[in-house]
Amino acid sequence: MPRKRPSAAPPPVPPLFTTEETHPEIASMQAVAATEDWAAVAALLEELSPVDRDFALRYLSDVEGVEGLLERALEDDPRDPLLRTLLAERYVHIGWGIRSRYRAEHVSREQFAQFHDWLRRAEQILLEVCAEHPTFVLAWDVRLTTARGLELGHSEARRRYGRLASLDPHSYVAQKALLQQLCPKWSGSWEDAHGFATECAESAPAGAPNGAVVALAHIEHWLELDPPEKERYMASAAVRDDLRRAAARSVRHPEHREDFHSVGAHNAFALAFLLGDHAEDAAAHLRVIGNRASGAPWDYVDDPVTYFSYFRDAALAAG
Incomplete structure (x- = not known):
């Protein structure tokens, strides 16, 4: 990550960090669910594409x-x-x-x-x-x-x-769930986690979001390292090239069509590149997402709102 820590002052226009903000359809569904009208919720779900519907269903569990x-x-x-x-x-x-x-x-x-x-x-x-x-x-x-x-x-x-x-075979949500299981914090290994992430990226159709599993695996690995090793790991040519390959086959592929998974996938790549100080690579994703952040994986850094805003602006200026 860039070496200068940003000021604690809040950005003038805070990024949108919740799925409800980045996807108004989710907010509408949750609002209707709060009225306890299942038929109305079901009708909203029917208006979505199958991929977006599967994504949206998971956010019903957030409604108190x-x-x-x-x-x-x-x-x-x-x-x-x-x-x-x-x-x-x-x-x-x-x-x-x-x-x-x-x-x-x-x-x-x-x-x-x-x-x-x-x-x-x-x-x-x-x-x-x-x-x-x-x-x-x-x-x-x-x-x-x-x-x-x-x-x-x-x-x-x-x-x-x-x-x-x-x-x-290419359920991005399921792959993210299994990745967590394969990490050492759940008694897995980095060999298994990275191997699975690579498999997800290479076997998915061109333009699918699954390549972002590679970015998430590297972010998880970074999180477990001691401070002196964190920057070296993410800045390494091996990690950078791994991220580039996955992004080129995924959300940076010409056949990618934006769906509800796209925002989170771009954010995963953006953060992974930023952690390695690869501003130009990060900028390619930040230009797409604009002000649309995502809770995960930015919740792995301190003060996500300030960090996202500062590093977005710095990366776009440099890249």
């Missing part, structure tokens, strides 16, 4: 109290796989909120107990959905998260990902 809406809707249609999967995802969201994002050593025994309780409730729902609807991709996707949270191990996570990939 939406589990009540889903539970009541299930009273009218108790076997609906989408409703059940969304309810399970909401339970996962509640559980993870209790656990927090801190490392395990900073999470209390009571937090873990409640976290696992919510995840077990979600897992039971998902087991039933997958038994009745084995090709329902969204349920397999959420089961990647429950596998990690319940510490079911890498073999089980790989098995679940294999089932999902047989149905949707």
Whole structure:
């Protein structure tokens, strides 16, 4: 990352950091969900493309109290796989909120107990959905998260990902979920994490967002290094060239067509290049996203709003 730390003064026009800000369709869906009108939510979802719909569904779990809406809707249609999967995802969201994002050593025994309780409730729902609807991709996707949270191990996570990939071989959301499992913080290895990321980038269709998994893997690796090594790692020619190859095949490819995943993918590449002080490479992505930031992966740096604004301006000036 550029060596000069930015001023703590807030930027005059703060970047848009939430998905609700960068994608108004998500905000509309969440607002309707808050009114507890499932039919109206379903109608909004039908207006989206399949890829954007899958993306949007995951943000229903962010709506406070939406589990009540889903539970009541299930009273009218108790076997609906989408409703059940969304309810399970909401339970996962509640559980993870209790656990927090801190490392395990900073999470209390009571937090873990409640976290696992919510995840077990979600897992039971998902087991039933997958038994009745084995090709329902969204349920397999959420089961990647429950596998990690319940510490079911890498073999089980790989098995679940294999089932999902047989149905949707280039699910960017699922690949990001498995990447987390493969990192050392979840008892994985950097060899596995980077190998999987490369596989995601190279096997996906040209122009797909999947190449950004490579950027996310390098950011995760950077996060684990000691301060003297962080800059050397991201500034290395090997990492820079790896990022360039992935970006050229992904969101910088002429066949890329923007969808809901594009903003997050460009942000992942932008941050990865900035961490290595590769301003010109970062600028190519920053010009596309403009003021549209994303919570992840910028939440890995201190004061994301200030950093994004400062380094965006510096990179665009240099590149």
